[in-house]
Amino acid sequence: MTDKKIRVLVAKPGLDGHDRGAKVIARALRDAGMEVVYTGIRQTPEMIAEAALQEDVDVIGMSILSGAHMALFPKVMELLRENGMDDVLVVAGGIIPDEDVPTLNEMGIEGIFGPGTPTETIVGFIRENVS
């Protein structure tokens, strides 16, 4: 009747309004039996951190295509730390150049999935890494 479900926040920070990719991921995670809180486009880092806290999610997935990831992702990670939510698994997708990946990994963004990643890869990564 009540099993522990993996809860995922899917958010699109920044100003680009292209959320098809985020919706595809949300749907794939739903079909994998996860509870996906979908917050929509144009989320500020503050909104993402607040939603993650209230929803008590295990995972945050952020998608960004505008190129602002190096400005927005660090802010989200900082806010999560402030809220004592370091244990949340953070993954990212969208258009993220390879040279930025090591910096983002260091920051604690553990999975980075570019265009064309099979959804099963992402589902598998979340299942393995969620604490």
Next chain:
Amino acid sequence: MSDLVAQVLAGQRRAIARAISLVENDGAQAQATLAALHPHTGRAHVVGVTGPPGSGKSTLVNALALHFRRGDEEQMPRTVGILAVDPTSPFSGGAILGDRIRMRDLAGDAGIFIRSMASRGNLGGLAWATADAVKVLDAAGFDLVIVETVGAGQAEVDIARAAHTTVVVEVPGLGDDVQAIKAGILEIADVFAVNKADLEGVDHAVMALRMMLDLDTRTGQSVMHHGRLMEVAAGADAQPGAAPQSEEEQATAPWRPPIVKTVATRREGILELAAAILAHRAHLEESGMLARRQRARAAAELETIIQQESLRRVLARTDPGELETLLERIARRDLDPYAAAQELLGSPQTP
């Protein structure tokens, strides 16, 4: 008292979020936590918002919460906890919880707490744990707890048991006046919001609801005439000769659900809707209905807990092999399920 309980009572947001997860997952400490929170509940006004998918429930909740946070000339600002329930997939067990999309205006306000819940197989429009999550928000000190149900059709009426005031959201064009007299969701309304009131057919929708209410009180004002819904000017209320109600009659008069037209996206009619919700609360208190509803709710809750606990105990002490054998015999029509249940429950003497 556990740290978590103390932190919830102090209104700490991370603790509130964790406590809700705890009751959702029915973890080992869930019962103990709820038991410790129980004495601190009962203060919040619980408002249910239900209606068909796409009728604008989330947008209305967003607008209502903004209004209650601000307050107005007559009303103090209130803090608002929101529980938004969306359906769980019957196939994968997963869910998309999308109600926050319409509530982005509420971000960054420490007097607001929004939590999305998946229905997890419950069919009444709520999740099993919704009533317990309400308790967490109530104990954490929110003045108002708004519960938005799964998009509901006709029969998802659990919210009426969980809320003090139930708002049923309708939109123009959904059905005729026979839809309006069917049993179910329309019967549980304390307040009607006819949302998307800028759409064609809004007056017809309002009239159909009014007719339903008039049938209830036998003061017919709207009638179906040659297949068209018409309003009759000289209803009982409007008759100049009708005897005025005595003061006592007015005090005990049944609540007639007001019908409020709203356009949630433009925040039109929100003031009136909020006023109707608060008027209903005042009516509950003055008429003694509040106490009766609390008691009825306590009865329903106790019954549910006993059911779940009995089931848990029976399953815990039943050997899985024995259960399997019984199921097999029932499937073969070798045994009926009633006798099997009696056997599992045991005679009253067995522990």
